[in-house]
Amino acid sequence: MIEQKExxxxxxxxxxxxKSCAVEKALSYVTGFLSGPMCGRxxxxxxxxxEMKARLQNIADGRGRDExxxxxxxxxxxxxxxxxxxxxxxxxxxxxxxxxxxxxxKHIEGVCPDKTCVAMIEYRIVPGKCNMCGLCKDACIYxxxxxxxxxxxxxxxxxxxxxxKKCQKCGDCIKVCPTGAIILVDAKExxxxxx
Numbered sequence: 021m022i023e024q025k026e027x028x029x030x031x032x033x034x035x036x037x038x039k040s041c042a043v044e045k046a047l048s049y050v051t052g053f054l055s056g057p058m059c060g061r062x063x064x065x066x067x068x069x070x071e072m073k074a075r076l077q078n079i080a081d082g083r084g085r086d087e088x089x090x091x092x093x094x095x096x097x098x099x100x101x102x103x104x105x106x107x108x109x110x111x112x113x114x115x116x117x118x119x120x121x122x123x124x125x126k127h128i129e130g131v132c133p134d135k136t137c138v139a140m141i142e143y144r145i146v147p148g149k150c151n152m153c154g155l156c157k158d159a160c161i162y163x164x165x166x167x168x169x170x171x172x173x174x175x176x177x178x179x180x181x182x183x184x185k186k187c188q189k190c191g192d193c194i195k196v197c198p199t200g201a202i203i204l205v206d207a208k209e210x211x212x213x214x215x
Contacts, residue, residue: 041134042123047076065108068095082139130208138189149201156193
């Protein structure tokens with residue numbers, strides 16, 4: 021029989037704090053808590069944590085509403101007060117620490133200030149900066165970048181563009197672009213960006 025290493029709340033907290041977005045931090049912590057240390061013996065943790073995770077996922081995926089935010093605050097408050105163990109109380113404290121930040125409100129509006137939540141960002145190529153070298157297209161293993169490499173003394177090339185439905189938002193294209201022509205934009209505000 022393979023022995024599984026028990027997750028500790030300290031390890032979960034350390035892993036969650038490595039995320040840059042507060043919503044991702046909270047979601048990571050709650051997911052880690054559900055995967056290991058939660059015993060499920062008391063009502064607030066057993067039911068509340070699953071509901072909290074679903075609502076945090078909605079917010080991270082760009083489907084969040086004010087009702088989700090209110091429910092998360094209520095659930096975490098109940099866990100802090102009524103959980104029978106320190107693990108449940110620590111989880112509630114961690115979520116409550118971040119839920120008061122403006123980041124959650126911004127997510128409800130459809131914007132991730134840290135530009136890390138993949139549902140709320142898009143990679144775009146700025147045509148004026150693109151030298152049509154094709155390095156981004158070569159780097160994209162998902163085939164999301166379309167366009168033609170520029171050749172001397174010829175014209176009429178298709179400019180490079182990123183097909184959003186194919187883009188996995190891995191960032192490999194940004195790493196190889198020599199001119200900084202690939203930028204991250206808020207998916208909600210893409211119409212106002214001059215790209």
